[in-house]
Amino acid sequence: MTSITPQRQIPASKRVLLMATCLCDAFFDSAAKATVEILESVGCEVLFPDGQTCCGQPAFNAGDWVASRKVIRHFAKVFAGNEPIVVPSGSCAAMIFHGALLAFENESDKATIQALANRTWELTDYLVNGLGIKEWKGIFPHRVAFHRSCHTRGTGSADAAQQLLQSIRNLDLLTVGEAEQCCGFGGTFSVSFPVLSQKIGELKLQHLTENKPDYLASLDLGCGIHIGGLLAKQASSLQVLHVAQILRDAQLNNQRFITQ
Amino acid sequence: MKTFQQIDIATQELDPEVRASVYKTGKLKIETRQKVLARDFGSRTDKIRETAGLIKQHTLEHLDQYLEQAERVLIKNGVKVHFAADAKRANDIVFDIMRCNNATKVVKSKSMVSEEIGLVPYLESNGMEAVETDLGEFIIQIDDDHPSHIVSPIIHKNRRQIAKSFEREGLGDYNDDPSVITRRARKHLRNKFMLADVGITGANLVSAESGRIVLLTNEGNARFSMAPARIHIAIVGVEKLVPRDRDLAVFLNILTRSSTGQQLTVYTEFICGPRNPGQKNGPEQMHVIFLDNKRTEVLASECREILRCIRCGACLNVCPVYRQAGGHAYRSVYPGPLGAVLSPLLAGEQFPQLADLPKASSLCGACHEVCPVNIPIPDLLLRLRNKGKEMGVAHAQKGTPDMTAWSLLATHPTAWNTALQLGHAMNYTPESILNSIPSASAWLSSRSLPEFRGGQFRKWMKKRK
Ligand code: SF4
Numbered sequence: 001m002t003s004i005t006p007q008r009q010i011p012a013s014k015r016v017l018l019m020a021t022c023l024c025d026a027f028f029d030s031a032a033k034a035t036v037e038i039l040e041s042v043g044c045e046v047l048f049p050d051g052q053t054c055c056g057q058p059a060f061n062a063g064d065w066v067a068s069r070k071v072i073r074h075f076a077k078v079f080a081g082n083e084p085i086v087v088p089s090g091s092c093a094a095m096i097f098h099g100a101l102l103a104f105e106n107e108s109d110k111a112t113i114q115a116l117a118n119r120t121w122e123l124t125d126y127l128v129n130g131l132g133i134k135e136w137k138g139i140f141p142h143r144v145a146f147h148r149s150c151h152t153r154g155t156g157s158a159d160a161a162q163q164l165l166q167s168i169r170n171l172d173l174l175t176v177g178e179a180e181q182c183c184g185f186g187g188t189f190s191v192s193f194p195v196l197s198q199k200i201g202e203l204k205l206q207h208l209t210e211n212k213p214d215y216l217a218s219l220d221l222g223c224g225i226h227i228g229g230l231l232a233k234q235a236s237s238l239q240v241l242h243v244a245q246i247l248r249d250a251q252l253n254n255q256r257f258i259t260q
Numbered sequence: 261m262k263t264f265q266q267i268d269i270a271t272q273e274l275d276p277e278v279r280a281s282v283y284k285t286g287k288l289k290i291e292t293r294q295k296v297l298a299r300d301f302g303s304r305t306d307k308i309r310e311t312a313g314l315i316k317q318h319t320l321e322h323l324d325q326y327l328e329q330a331e332r333v334l335i336k337n338g339v340k341v342h343f344a345a346d347a348k349r350a351n352d353i354v355f356d357i358m359r360c361n362n363a364t365k366v367v368k369s370k371s372m373v374s375e376e377i378g379l380v381p382y383l384e385s386n387g388m389e390a391v392e393t394d395l396g397e398f399i400i401q402i403d404d405d406h407p408s409h410i411v412s413p414i415i416h417k418n419r420r421q422i423a424k425s426f427e428r429e430g431l432g433d434y435n436d437d438p439s440v441i442t443r444r445a446r447k448h449l450r451n452k453f454m455l456a457d458v459g460i461t462g463a464n465l466v467s468a469e470s471g472r473i474v475l476l477t478n479e480g481n482a483r484f485s486m487a488p489a490r491i492h493i494a495i496v497g498v499e500k501l502v503p504r505d506r507d508l509a510v511f512l513n514i515l516t517r518s519s520t521g522q523q524l525t526v527y528t529e530f531i532c533g534p535r536n537p538g539q540k541n542g543p544e545q546m547h548v549i550f551l552d553n554k555r556t557e558v559l560a561s562e563c564r565e566i567l568r569c570i571r572c573g574a575c576l577n578v579c580p581v582y583r584q585a586g587g588h589a590y591r592s593v594y595p596g597p598l599g600a601v602l603s604p605l606l607a608g609e610q611f612p613q614l615a616d617l618p619k620a621s622s623l624c625g626a627c628h629e630v631c632p633v634n635i636p637i638p639d640l641l642l643r644l645r646n647k648g649k650e651m652g653v654a655h656a657q658k659g660t661p662d663m664t665a666w667s668l669l670a671t672h673p674t675a676w677n678t679a680l681q682l683g684h685a686m687n688y689t690p691e692s693i694l695n696s697i698p699s700a701s702a703w704l705s706s707r708s709l710p711e712f713r714g715g716q717f718r719k720w721m722k723k724r725k
Contacts, residue, residue: 186622
């Protein structure tokens with residue numbers, strides 16, 4: 001599909017600003033930790049601007065662009081600088097490099113937001129297309145079903161993530177039917193349209209679990225919270241992991257294997 | 261499950277059999293589309309989609325110029341050209357043409373624009389006979405129903421229901437064999453074709469260069485409706501124009517492949533004007549009615565890209581919401597992602613009534629990915645959500661959590677951090693907050709939230725330094 005990512009400079013230094021996302025702040029600290037650990041393992045210096053909150057997406061999608069712009073402006077202030085901004089979420093990254101541009105198309109500080117957009121990367125896109133990492137050294141002896149989250153459409157992320165996962169030893173990357181279909185989350189959509197959201201989600205789950213995975217993997221914990229929530233209600237023990245967690249665990253497994 | 265949004269309620273109430281058939285058809289068409297495009301165009305597919313989008317966008321941005329050009333050449337070809345500002349005017353023009361020519365019988369081929377202006381009911385209520393000749397539309401007509409898809413109008417019906425309707429209409433004993441149904445419709449319609457005074461069509465594309473009107477059908481009914489009739493009337497949305505004949509090739513290559521997965525439809529007509537003096541068959545008169553009906557308002561809006569639409573139906577077929585809700589849930593002539601943008605806009609002052617449609621989307625972008633004219637539908641949905649919010653349309657906001665408190669927190673880091681930590685300490689979990697919102701408790705009836713771990717990551721990060 002037509003690309004929605006801006007023309008980005010390949011970053012010169014390996015200093016990055018981490019945008020952990022509000023979902024990691026509230027629920028998924030393990031995914032944010034894994035993100036820090038894998039970035040450091042490839043030689044990045046990871047800075048965490050303390051004033052960060054959210055990318056502005058909830059209000060943007062809810063149609064409240066006035067509220068959303070406030071949050072985006074706050075984001076721009078907190079993430080000022082030249083370093084790449086790395087986000088372990090396809091959806092929050094796309095909010096900054098695509099959504100924010102829409103929200104600011106008639107605003108006077110549009111240029112600031114464009115500059116912000118040009119520095120923002122989803123994590124695996126940054127690893128593969130920013131740093132040029134083509135394979136991931138590690139072992140992960142499990143069957144993994146990868147959910148191609150919707151906000152990675154038109155970006156390099158889904159291909160990047162699958163390239164990395166595929167290169168991990170013993171990782172069995174399963175095929176998933178109707179991979180282009182949504183999980184039904186959509187942020188506030190899942191709250192205001194619970195019937196649709198549930199039906200779409202259950203269908204997605206069928207496709208994801210068809211080939212008996214040990215884990216589900218995603219670049220977006222929004223999808224993760226939704227799919228995981230459906231699984232929990234069904235009393236399933238299947239876990240949704242962020243791709244960063246698999247990359248990190250694969251590395252750890254590798255080190256254990258070497259030291260043994 | 262308690263739910264408040266109209267589309268969500270309609271989804272809950274939809275007959276599971278209908279849902280299954282919409283889903284199956286949509287899935288099949290999308291898979292065929294994918295296969296055919298990959299086989300014929302491979303990685304050039306996106307380039308073609310983008311080119312088609314650019315041609316249409318260019319035409320729209322110079323629409324006045326191309327409309328004039330088309331008018332001039334159509335007149336030269338012997339066509340009478342009319343402009344209709346709205347639905348009523350378009351219907352009146354058709355009626356006047358018929359009255360002046362002592363015509364009472366119309367055969368119509370499938371056209372969404374005639375649905376939009378309510379042409380058939382209008383003609384019927386004015387004493388004319390108007391018969392739909394596309395098989396699907398014919399079934400819709402005898403059932404007094406509405407199409408639920410822009411290409412496959414009866415996607416929501418199964419053959420048992422159709423067989424019953426045929427029996428009721430005296431078209432033969434109950435028989436649900438599709439070939440029998442088709443044969444019976446054919447026999448019935450053949451008479452209508454032969455006796456009609458007027459054939460009414462839409463247009464898939466119009467070349468401003470030559471005035472060529474392109475009609476695509478699989479059943480040949482558009483062609484047949486023009487052969488015996490004295491008069492051909494084409495009702496055309498102004499956005500159907502493309503600059504040159506050679507541009508038609510781009511659209512012919514991408515439209516049907518996107519729509520049904522065919523390389524071309526079975527019948528492709530290029531009509532330049534009425535019958536030539538020496539020609540044996542064909543209408544003596546040809547009229548083209550260019551319809552505005554709020555299109556110039558859409559053109560002036562921030563959602564003008566939607567006018568590129570060539571009505572292929574791919575966005576409906578791929579849409580996870582359309583697949584679950586079906587077309588009637590959209591309460592308008594144009595359903596699916598296309599309709600969620602276009603219908604509220606065409607509603608003009610009635611926009612608020614349909615302001616909930618743009619919200620019925622997870623913004624997944626599958627529609628944009630398949631659209632042959634590369635319309636960024638999710639962006640347009642978002643702009644309309646913003647518009648609905650600015651206009652303060654209350655029903656569209658139902659169930660959407662208010663963002664004021666959230667944006668306050670999200671712009672005050674100290675408060676944000678405190679909220680995260682306090683929430684953690686007091687077990688003031690989002691789950692308990694959510695449960696107090698009625699629509700959110702519906703969410704929780706089928707999903708649960710993970711353990712709340714507010715502030716944990718920040719603590720860990722601090723310790724590392
Ligand atoms: S919006 Fe695009 S995909 Fe949808 S019907 Fe129109 S042309 Fe087809």
